[in-house]
Amino acid sequence: MEIINQCLSKIEFAEYIEGKMIDREIDKIILHHTWDTNDRWQKGEVSCDYYKNMYEEKGWKSGPHLFVAPEGIWLFTDINIQGTHANQGNKGSIGIEMIGRYDESLPSGKIWENTKAVLITLFKKFHLKLTDIHFHREYNPTKSCPGKAVTKKWVRSEIKQI
Numbered sequence: 760m761e762i763i764n765q766c767l768s769k770i771e772f773a774e775y776i777e778g779k780m781i782d783r784e785i786d787k788i789i790l791h792h793t794w795d796t797n798d799r800w801q802k803g804e805v806s807c808d809y810y811k812n813m814y815e816e817k818g819w820k821s822g823p824h825l826f827v828a829p830e831g832i833w834l835f836t837d838i839n840i841q842g843t844h845a846n847q848g849n850k851g852s853i854g855i856e857m858i859g860r861y862d863e864s865l866p867s868g869k870i871w872e873n874t875k876a877v878l879i880t881l882f883k884k885f886h887l888k889l890t891d892i893h894f895h896r897e898y899n900p901t902k903s904c905p906g907k908a909v910t911k912k913w914v915r916s917e918i919k920q921i
């Protein structure tokens with residue numbers, strides 16, 4: 760599996776996306792949480808390389824497109840390649856992993872700030888609407904992903920404020 764494995768600030772990410780030729784049709788965004796805690800990410804116990812190995816062991820040829828961390832936005836699978844992250848939802852989507860576990864509490868701080876910036880950038884690039892944000896659990900009801908605490912109503916109200 761080829762991954763980009765590069766961390767961008769939200770401004771760098773916006774420039775990257777604006778300047779990128781995308782030849783795949785994008786009609787939705789699918790949100791995830793990694794479930795591993797942000798604490799483990801900060802300690803380096805989990806990382807893009809860690810997930811790359813995990814996905815390769817499953818035999819996947821691609822993964823999600825982005826991992827949003829407090830330090831920035833990690834490019835994982837190239838957006839021009841269909842990702843592997845949400846079963847039937849893989850086609851036409853960009854898969855975004857928020858670092859952390861959001862079953863008990865909502866994403867906050869830098870992670871949520873960066874996620875919102877990513878969503879706005881992708882909305883502009885692909886002319887998406889609030890209703891084009893989907894959750895992993897819609898495609899796999901055995902999962903709570905992106906976390907039980909995260910609801911459509913909350914995400915939409917947060918984005919509308921920008």
Ligand SMILES: [Zn+2]
Nearest residue numbers: 791792895904
């Ligand atoms: Zn997920």
